[in-house]
Amino acid sequence: MPSFDIVSKVDFQEVDNAVNQAVKEIAQRFDFKGTTNEVELEKDGLKILAADEYKLQAIKDILIGKLVRRNVSPKCFDYGKEEPASGGAVRVRAAIVQGISKEKGKEIVKLIKETKLKVQAQIMEDQVRVTGKKIDDLQEVIQTLKGKDLGIELQFENMRS
Structure with missing residues (x-):
């Protein structure tokens, strides 16, 4: 019986490379000179410290650009709320989203059932496993899910026939 898995994985090496590139660019940019701006990769996420909210948004934009160039979705970060830090600076933590939560899994299963295709999702x-008798039905499910914005990056792997 043909099947495939829907997963949400993050390549930590590519995230590390993107963060390192962003740190280099921040150190070289003129508008960041003389201010405290840091991007630090931690075990479960990022810690960003910026001199003000404008610079925080600029750091996020730089980071997103570096992630996209390395084929890592910016959706892999779940930014927390901004906190004031000393000296008028702003701090924010971003957790790395790894795996599909139960709520997102239920949402994906619901979307698959709405297609009315002869497939089962569990x-x-x-992760979510989708099985069906026809590979064409499975490929249609993949195309349907690629067209939806679920707020997380999805990968489709382990296609078996």
Whole structure:
């Protein structure tokens, strides 16, 4: 019986490379000179410290640009709320979203059922497995999900026939 898995994974090496490139660009940019601006990769996310809200948004934009060039979706970060830091600076933490949550899994299964295709979807821990008799139906499910914005980056792997 043909099947495939829907997962949400992040390549940490590429995220690390993108953060390192962003740090280099921030150090070289004229508008950041003389101010405290930091981007630090932690085990489970990012910590960004910026001199003000404008610079925080600029750092996020730089980081998104570097991530996109390395084929990492900017959706992999879940930004927390901005906190004031000393000296008028702004701090924000961004968690790295890894895996599909139960709520997102249910939303994906619901979308698959709405297609009225002869496939079954089941949530397995942090991924969704889709099985069906026809590979064409499975490919149609993939195209349907690619067309929807679920707020997380999805990958389709382990296609078996």
